[in-house]
Amino acid sequence: MSPATSTAIASPNIAFIKYWGDRDHDLRIPANPSLSMTLGGLQTETSLTLLEPGAEDVLILNGARVSGPPLARVSGFLAHVRAVAGRSEGAKVDSVNSYPAGAGIASSAAAFAALALAASSAYSLDVSPTELSRLARRGSGSAARSIFSGFVEMQTGQHDEDAYAKPFLPPDHWPLQDWVAVVDDQPKPIGSSEGHLLANTSPIQLTRVNDAGRRMQVCRHALIERDFNQLAAIIEQDSNLMHAVMITSTPSLLYLQPASLMLMRSIKAWRAEGIEACFTIDAGPNVHVICTSEHSREVERRLRSFEVVKDLIHATPGQGAKLQNTVAT
Numbered sequence: 058m059s060p061a062t063s064t065a066i067a068s069p070n071i072a073f074i075k076y077w078g079d080r081d082h083d084l085r086i087p088a089n090p091s092l093s094m095t096l097g098g099l100q101t102e103t104s105l106t107l108l109e110p111g112a113e114d115v116l117i118l119n120g121a122r123v124s125g126p127p128l129a130r131v132s133g134f135l136a137h138v139r140a141v142a143g144r145s146e147g148a149k150v151d152s153v154n155s156y157p158a159g160a161g162i163a164s165s166a167a168a169f170a171a172l173a174l175a176a177s178s179a180y181s182l183d184v185s186p187t188e189l190s191r192l193a194r195r196g197s198g199s200a201a202r203s204i205f206s207g208f209v210e211m212q213t214g215q216h217d218e219d220a221y222a223k224p225f226l227p228p229d230h231w232p233l234q235d236w237v238a239v240v241d242d243q244p245k246p247i248g249s250s251e252g253h254l255l256a257n258t259s260p261i262q263l264t265r266v267n268d269a270g271r272r273m274q275v276c277r278h279a280l281i282e283r284d285f286n287q288l289a290a291i292i293e294q295d296s297n298l299m300h301a302v303m304i305t306s307t308p309s310l311l312y313l314q315p316a317s318l319m320l321m322r323s324i325k326a327w328r329a330e331g332i333e334a335c336f337t338i339d340a341g342p343n344v345h346v347i348c349t350s351e352h353s354r355e356v357e358r359r360l361r362s363f364e365v366v367k368d369l370i371h372a373t374p375g376q377g378a379k380l381q382n383t384v385a386t
Contacts, residue, residue, distance in 0.1 A: 063178035064104040067170035067378035069156070069163035070095045070202045070209065071235055071337060071345050073292040074269065074276050075299045078256030080213060085198040086220040088256065089269035091211045092276050093202045096235060097228065097375020101167035103152040105175040112147030119153055130250075134169065134196040135176060142180040150175075156370055157242040163203070163339060165249065169196030170203035170378045178380055189378075190221040198253070206377040208280055210273075228374035231283050234353040236346040237370040238360050240316035247310060249340045255306040262306075265298045285349055289328060289335030292347065296337040303340070314342040316365035327359065 070093040078088035108115075114132040116123045135148055150172065156162055173193035177184050184192065186204060194201035201221055202209040207228035214220035256262045272295050279288035303310035317338060324336045324346060334348040334356050348356045360366055 062106040063175040064381040065171045065174035066100050066102045067167045067203045068096050068100050068375050069167040074272050074295050076198055077299045079253045084217050085194050087198050087213045089266045090213050090273050093209050095375045096372035098372045099156045101154050101171050103171035103175050105179045106149040107179055108147040110145040114147050115149040117151040138176045138180055142182050144180050165197040166199040166203045169193050169200035174378045174380055187221050204378050207374050232350050234348050235372040236356055238344040238366045239368040240365050241342045245341050252310055258307040259302040259305040262302050285333045292337045293335055312341050317342045317344055320344045
C-alpha cells in the first residue's frame with residue numbers, strides 16, 4: 058500500500074563555483090560543473106498528498122495557493138515523476154520556506170530537492186541518491202546539489218544520465234560560516250530559469266564555461282587544504298564572472314544593487330585587514346559573506362552596522378534532503 062502523503066525537508070545551497078546557462082534547457086543540464094555548500098539552518102519543508110487519478114495538481118507556497126508559471130513548473134516536474142512511476146494520481150504540494158524566496162538564496166534548489174524526495178516516496182519510486190539528484194535537477198539545476206550534505210560537486214553531462222551531483226567533503230570538514238546580508242527581500246523580476254536562457258547571448262559566456270574546469274580545481278584544492286585566501290580569491294572571481302555574463306547578456310540582467318557593491322568593496326577591505334571573509338552572490342542582490350568560525354562574530358558585527366542590510370541570515374555546512382514522514386492510505 059503506497060503512502061498518500063510524504064513530507065521532506067531540504068536546504069538551499071550556495072555555489073562557490075556557479076552554474077549559469079544550460080547545455081539542455083528542457084532537461085536543465087548545466088553548461089558547466091559547479092561546487093557548493095549546503096546551507097544548514099535554512100530549509101524548505103514540502104508535503105505532497107496524492108489526489109484522485111487524473112486530478113489537477115495543487116500548489117501552496119507559504120500558506121497561499123499559487124497558480125500560473127510556478128504551478129506549471131511543479132506540475133511539469135510531477136508529470137515526469139508520474140510517467141516514470143507509471144502512476145496517474147494528481148498531487149497537492151504544500152511547501153514552506155524558512156527564508157525569503159526568489160531573492161538569490163537558492164529557494165528553488167531547496168524546493169525541488171524536497172519535492173523530488175517527497176514525490177519519489179509518495180509515488181513509490183525506489184531511487185538511489187544519484188537518481189534522486191538527477192530527478193531534482195529536472196526541477197532546478199542547482200537542486201541536484203541540495204540532495205547532499207556539506208560540500209557538493211555537480212558535474213555537467215551530455216545526457217540526463219551523466220548530469221548529477223555527488224558529495225565532495227562532509228559538513229564537518231571545514232565549519233565555514235555564511236552570513237547572508239539581505240539588502241532586498243523581494244522576489245527578483247527575472248528568475249534564474251529565464252536568466253539561464255540568456256547566458257549564451259553574452260559574448261563572455263563561452264570563455265567563462267571553458268575556464269570552469271580550472272576554477273573547480275582551484276576551489277577543490279582550497280577546500281581540501283582549508284586555504285581561506287585561495288578560496289576567497291576563486292569564489293569572488295567566479296561570482297564576478299557570472300554577474301559579468303548576466304550584465305552583458307541581451308537583454309542585460311542587472312541583479313546587483315548599489316548596496317551589493319558597497320558590501321563587496323567593504324568585504325575586500327576587511328580581508329586586507331586580516332579578517333577571513335569573502336563574498337559570493339547568486340542570481341539576486343543579496344550578498345553571501347563566507348568566513349571562518351574565528352572571524353564569524355566580527356563579520357556579523359560589521360554587517361549589522363550597515364543601514365542597507367535589512368536582515369542577516371546565518372548558515373553553516375548542513376545536511377542534505379531528508380524524508381520526514383509518510384502517511385499510508
